[in-house]
Amino acid sequence: MTSAVPKLAWKGVTKQFGDRKVLDQLDLSVAPGRSLVIIGGSGQGKSVTIKAALGLLRPEAGAIELDGKNIVGLSEGQRRKLFSRVGVLFQGAALFDSLTIWENVAFRLINADGVSRRKARERAIEALEQVRLSADVADRFPSELSGGMQKRVGLARAVVAQPEILFFDEPTTGLDPITAAAINQLISDQVRRLGSTAVSITHDLASAQTIGDEIAMLHDGRIIWRGPASELATTDNPYVRQFVEGRAEGPISHTA
Amino acid sequence: MTAAEAARRVATHPVQALGRSALAAVRLVGAVGVFAVRGIIAALTPVWFVSQLRRQIVAIGFFSLPVVGLTAVFTGAALALNIFTGGGRFNAEQVMPQIVALGITRELGPVLAALMLAGRVSAAIAAEIGAMRATEQIDAMRTLSTDPFRYLVAPRLLAAVLTLPLLTAVADIIGIAGGWLVATRVLEFNPTVYVRNTINFLESWDIVSGLIKAAVFGFIVALMGCYHGYNASGGARGVGRATTHAVVSSAILIFASDYLLTTLFTHMS
Numbered sequence: 390m391t392s393a394v395p396k397l398a399w400k401g402v403t404k405q406f407g408d409r410k411v412l413d414q415l416d417l418s419v420a421p422g423r424s425l426v427i428i429g430g431s432g433q434g435k436s437v438t439i440k441a442a443l444g445l446l447r448p449e450a451g452a453i454e455l456d457g458k459n460i461v462g463l464s465e466g467q468r469r470k471l472f473s474r475v476g477v478l479f480q481g482a483a484l485f486d487s488l489t490i491w492e493n494v495a496f497r498l499i500n501a502d503g504v505s506r507r508k509a510r511e512r513a514i515e516a517l518e519q520v521r522l523s524a525d526v527a528d529r530f531p532s533e534l535s536g537g538m539q540k541r542v543g544l545a546r547a548v549v550a551q552p553e554i555l556f557f558d559e560p561t562t563g564l565d566p567i568t569a570a571a572i573n574q575l576i577s578d579q580v581r582r583l584g585s586t587a588v589s590i591t592h593d594l595a596s597a598q599t600i601g602d603e604i605a606m607l608h609d610g611r612i613i614w615r616g617p618a619s620e621l622a623t624t625d626n627p628y629v630r631q632f633v634e635g636r637a638e639g640p641i642s643h644t645a
Numbered sequence: 646m647t648a649a650e651a652a653r654r655v656a657t658h659p660v661q662a663l664g665r666s667a668l669a670a671v672r673l674v675g676a677v678g679v680f681a682v683r684g685i686i687a688a689l690t691p692v693w694f695v696s697q698l699r700r701q702i703v704a705i706g707f708f709s710l711p712v713v714g715l716t717a718v719f720t721g722a723a724l725a726l727n728i729f730t731g732g733g734r735f736n737a738e739q740v741m742p743q744i745v746a747l748g749i750t751r752e753l754g755p756v757l758a759a760l761m762l763a764g765r766v767s768a769a770i771a772a773e774i775g776a777m778r779a780t781e782q783i784d785a786m787r788t789l790s791t792d793p794f795r796y797l798v799a800p801r802l803l804a805a806v807l808t809l810p811l812l813t814a815v816a817d818i819i820g821i822a823g824g825w826l827v828a829t830r831v832l833e834f835n836p837t838v839y840v841r842n843t844i845n846f847l848e849s850w851d852i853v854s855g856l857i858k859a860a861v862f863g864f865i866v867a868l869m870g871c872y873h874g875y876n877a878s879g880g881a882r883g884v885g886r887a888t889t890h891a892v893v894s895s896a897i898l899i900f901a902s903d904y905l906l907t908t909l910f911t912h913m914s
């Protein structure tokens with residue numbers, strides 16, 4: 390983080406919906422090949438942080454820099470090219486429910502990269518194997534799979550084109566602890582295998598420590614703490630302490 | 646803003662409320678306009694998702710045949726009875742077949758087929774795209790380097806514009822057949838004379854103008870479904886709202902553009 394240009398950086402990013410400021414001059418960055426985890430309470434703007442970086446939401450102020458170049462306000466066409474270097478696992482997996490599992494995984498290959506369906510299917514099945522799903526789920530539909538399996542399919546879809554940057558939005562929320570641990574393991578395996586930079590969101594601390602090199606805590610639209618994953622347990626930052634220990638009383642007032 | 650809040654605001658600040666709705670209306674027209682232009686550009690860019698287009702043609706066109714056919718046959722039959730009664734007041738019952746044919750081809754065929762599509766297809770499009778929005782599938786599609794306007798919107802616009810004229814042609818035939826059935830079974834018209842009168846009377850413009858209307862209505866139905874679905878927000882309730890808005894706005898725009906097109910066609914001939 391010292392001299393090298395970060396892979397991805399948020400610089401003074403402000404995003405508001407109506408009168409409500411969700412991100413307030415947010416500064417954050419992640420170095421190439423590192424895995425950053427963003428923690429924070431529900432509704433604190435973690436998903437918005439990722440969506441701003443992806444250009445799915447446009448910030449009112451500030452810059453998002455990829456390899457040192459600002460990518461806010463790119464044209465749709467430029468954005469599409471940029472997305473070929475990015476993989477995303479959405480909060481609810483966001484699989485296309487009218488397509489089969491392999492068509493989901495191969496969606497980018499077929500629809501954007503012009504890969505033939507036969508070849509795309511082979512690559513989809515390879516990606517499914519990477520996330521420990523057997524080839525016989527390939528022709529089923531997302532609604533026929535469990536939540537954990539859907540997350541795996543979402544992960545396979547995110548890694549199929551070997552992206553430089555991976556985003557994971559609450560990959561384990563809603564899963565039982567054992568399935569969650571398996572997903573965490575798969576995520577860190579895949580990130581390591583591809584050598585990608587990763588940005589993940591979670592409010593599951595086990596998850597944060599398995600997949601993160603560094604952790605940043607988002608509160609009131611700003612990063613209020615950031616440090617190596619190992620320091621999460623020992624820091625005396627009162628916000629982090631309250632979050633980690635799961636106490637209702639503390640500096641974080643809960644309006645929810 | 647809830648309905649109750651809105652009502653209170655209108656009661657206390659009527660002028661402000663009026664100004665606000667006027668502004669909102671302008672913004673809405675602008676937003677729909679931009680959406681429509683993006684949709685048209687995507688539909689005319691020759692990198693089509695052919696399998697999506699095929700799927701939509703079947704969903705929009707083929708599966709609407711039964712409901713359009715049923716509506717047409719009953720309307721044709723009822724129209725024949727009413728015109729027969731009305732014509733009787735001038736001793737002009739015999740022109741009934743001609744009036745029925747004109748009414749169906751120019752007006753009722755396209756409008757009824759379009760209204761059925763507004764109920765069936767506009768709502769289904771809004772619900773499907775709205776659910777995709779709510780579950781982040783549209784965001785996911787964009788991150789997979791695929792333009793939702795090309796993949797989702799364009800095939801629906803094209804399918805509706807292509808199939809509604811065909812559905813209307815079917816509605817024309819079935820509607821006239823409905824009139825013929827009543828005329829020959831109930832009113833003792835001669836079957837062959839009825840058909841001959843209809844064919845001799847109709848001009849190709851009667852039919853073509855109806856089909857042109859249908860293409861415009863098809864565009865409206867798909868556009869409203871896509872627009873409201875794409876902009877749905879607020880989870881399941883948002884999707885519900887989107888479907889309602891899609892149906893209501895399609896229906897209103899169908900009637901409004903029907904009047905405009907009829908005026909235009911009248912001036913042209």
Ligand SMILES: Nc1ncnc2c1ncn2[C@@H]1O[C@H](COP(=O)(O)OP(=O)(O)O)[C@@H](O)[C@H]1O
Binds near residue numbers: 406411430431434436
């Ligand atoms: N598209 C949107 N339109 C309006 N408000 C939004 C939108 N997306 C998020 N928000 C609001 O921004 C806040 C932060 O949301 P989010 O980033 O999803 O929270 P989380 O930290 O749980 O991921 C929430 O209050 C949410 O209601």
Ligand SMILES: [Mg+2]
Binds near residue numbers: 436480
């Ligand atoms: Mg979130």
